[in-house]
Amino acid sequence: MVTRANPEPARRKVAALLFIALTFSLFLCRSSLVLAQESPYIVTYDHYLEEPGSMELEYFSTFGTQRGGNDFDAFWTEFEYGATAWWTTEVYLAGQTTFNDSTIFTGFRWENRFRLLQREHLVNPALYIEYENTNGADKILKEVEGHDVESDYADSNVVLRKEHDHELEMKLLLSSTFRGWNVAVNPIVTKNLLPSEPWEFAYAIGASRPLALKASPNRCNFCRENFIAGVEMYGGLGDTRSAGLHDTSHYLAPVFAWNLPSDWTVRLSSGFGLNDNSHRLLLRWGLSREFSGFGELVGRLFGGRP
Amino acid sequence: MRAHLAWLRATGRDGLVNLVIFGISAFGSARALAQSEHAAANKNKKSTYAVLAEAPQKERGRRNPFEADTQAVAAGGKLFEQHCADCHGRKAGGARKGPSLLREEVQQTTPGSLFWILTNGVVRRGMPVWSKLPEPERWQIVTFLQSLKLQSVHSQPEKPGPQRSQ
8 A cells, every 4th residue: 555645844945945945045145245333122113124135134032031930041033224315115024932832923014114305304213114924922022011011911822813903003102312312202002903993002212322323444343432321211102992000011221233244233132121011131142144235136046127 | 922822823733825816915005106106217217317406406505424434434335335326336326226326417416415305305206214223324325425436436346335333
């Protein structure tokens, strides 16, 4: 008797290998590299967009402590593309490992940021619109909204992943840069696309400054101007049914970025929960690299003009 | 690594196919818009340098705090290579995305005008704002661009990129 092997696992392996190959080829591709002057924020956004035609690949990880459950490590990859000087579009793929539990894919997000004014002003606005297709086990805590509290994340992955969220998230990115300091304020509203769900509110604010404002004449890894330090604070503000600070969580996080001349950026952040509803610690790190001319490179692959 | 492979496995074939289709269509739309903007900018090439005249009078008159500072020229050259050369060419002579900065219109304008353009960008033509660079760094770039002016006057070869410290 001849048995036929189930082709599904093999196909999944191939799909996974293709994905890994794509990621590595992007890292190795010969589009030119530029030094990205990246901000140190992980949750807060300033008004600066990706340079047109540039692709930035980013990987972030968040280790979180969990009372009443298992600690977790949530991770996400961002593909950020500067479509024009006023529009940046970005896709996130997110997953998480809950210790003593499992590792699962938790969904994707499509984010768009639009610059609203042509020139620089004292306060510069940008509009952020994001579609999220995630499940309840999503723990990247890229934003803390409404009445999100630590106990929401205590269940096992099997239970949490049963919930599916289709959300629209909008932020007004207000940012100002003066004497080397950047101050950014992001009011946030989120709507689960189910009509019965309320609008949720949140905030993120941040301030940062490079350690030196003048560049040194030579390339160097450890020059002070390559380092940017700052602090960010974020949390929920309730929802349309029950606005306010009760049953909300809030975090204060020193942030730090190291922009290397070799085109890599390293970010570190340690977020501390500010009340009993918050995770005690959210330890985050990120690694990113920017590829200038990526759009042209892909355009040529598909027969575009050289 | 094991965790990440599990993550990838969990997406399943259909999820990945959907994501790839979604990604290609989103990227295609973004790319098409960028190309149409680029074509529109090319049509109006004559007025490429007219934006220099848009700098407010007060800004045009600003003095470069690093004028004739050789250290600033070197630092500005480094910054130019890192942030500007991809569009304007390694020697500032222009490339597909950005115009030449060696042209008379640029070389004869005031340091304040260059600083203003660098700060505000020319968003409608695809030049991003560079106010995220601290003000002294922007002046260092202006100093570097003005050093190119001196070179072109004396018909010397263009300044090469900054030296790499080993």
